[in-house]
Amino acid sequence: MITTMTQTKTFAVTGGNVLSGTVKLSGAKNAALPMIAAACLGEEPTILDNVPVELRDVKILIQVLKEAGAEIQVDGTTVSCARGAFPSGSINPIASEIRYSLLLLGLASALKSELLLPMPGGCKIGDRKYDLHLLGLSKLGSAVEETDEGIHIASSGNIGAEIEFYLPTTSGTENIMIAAAIADGETTILNANTRPEIMELAKLLNLMGADVECSNRVVQIKGAKSIKGGIRYSVMPGWDEAVTYIIASTMTGGEICIPDFSLDFIKEDARLLKEIGIDVFEWGGSVYASGKKAKRSFDLFTAPYPGINSDMQPIFAALAFVVDGKSTITDLRFTERFKYIDELKKFGGSVHSFGNTAIVEGGRPLKGAEVKATDLRGGASCILTALVSEGTTVISNVSQIERGYENIVSKLQQLGANIESQQS
Known part of the structure; x- marks a missing residue:
């Protein structure tokens, strides 16, 4: 039986590793x-x-x-x-x-x-x-x-x-x-x-x-x-997982394979990723992505399907740290979904928000920090940012992340990430 309890678990992420390999999605x-x-x-x-x-x-x-x-x-x-x-x-x-x-x-x-x-x-x-x-x-x-x-x-x-x-x-x-x-x-x-x-x-x-x-x-x-x-x-595979792991890998310059998945679930996300400079394609029942090319800044507006879901804007905010130029992210559904921005600021990059928009200036050096998962996707955004930051990041309140990502630590480890789950 599940009971409400104080969460003392944290994630420790040391940046600098290139993430490549295959990841199997859980059900959505x-x-x-x-x-x-x-x-x-x-x-x-x-x-x-x-x-x-x-x-x-x-x-x-x-x-x-x-x-x-x-x-x-x-x-x-x-x-x-x-x-x-x-x-x-x-x-x-x-x-x-x-x-x-x-x-x-x-x-x-x-x-x-x-x-x-x-x-x-x-x-x-x-x-x-x-x-x-x-x-x-x-x-x-x-x-x-x-x-x-x-x-x-x-x-x-x-x-x-x-x-x-x-x-x-x-x-x-x-x-x-x-x-x-x-x-x-x-x-x-x-x-x-x-x-x-x-x-x-x-x-x-x-x-x-x-x-x-x-x-x-x-x-x-x-x-x-x-x-x-x-x-x-x-149950269909987790398209949100797919976008998260594609961005996690390609942010670090890696390549990823996601078996038993189709771009039909993420058509608009894939279109934007290609526009940014990430190679994304489908072959033989699997999706492949490569982040080896230079990446360009972008403007993202969330929208009901088939547009990019509001859930994904924190994930793209992390990606914006590693592209050239200034990117804007506007949430047309949840106008106050930017509490995670205060956590991303702790990494030392250029990011701020006003109203329903966040602006990220990519290309600046990032350093590990102590941050908190303000919500599910905001917490995932902190993990992704930590992967490309110098040093170690400690993320607290990770129960928020585990609400939506099954076995995220082991899956990232399989791709080569230096991430550990710790009890504090």
């Missing part, structure tokens, strides 16, 4: 989490393969669902999920540590249930509203109320509706897809986020017995009376 966290929740709609067990079960967010979601009555079994990287008696009893307060606990609301809504969910958590990256979740669930007919204790939902059955988001939300789209899968009538989500993880969720739901269609920014769900489940599906 942000695909696995909604799939696990959706699989709990099924009357019969649905088996998910390639689940990143070592990630804390995944462990917490599984624990919370099991304690709420779902039938879940874990065997290696395979997870079997069924409805069971969900929900029964109160929701474990540890659910407040992860944002994807919000998907329990969609489950309860679909299964004509009632529950009180502790306020959701996740990375502290500015204003992460969940009002669109509550709006959509209310339009489907659920009674939703925020209280001092959390979010209360009660459902006697959903009725299809047209739901328009004022901005594309990934987990909000997924929540409504889960809730509307068992409903009377058809639900249409307009201005939905239809990134690859959501397309994969739709495929899973359809195999389980739902009727979901996804097109560019529109999702249509024809409600079913029940969802049978009883199928087997593999």
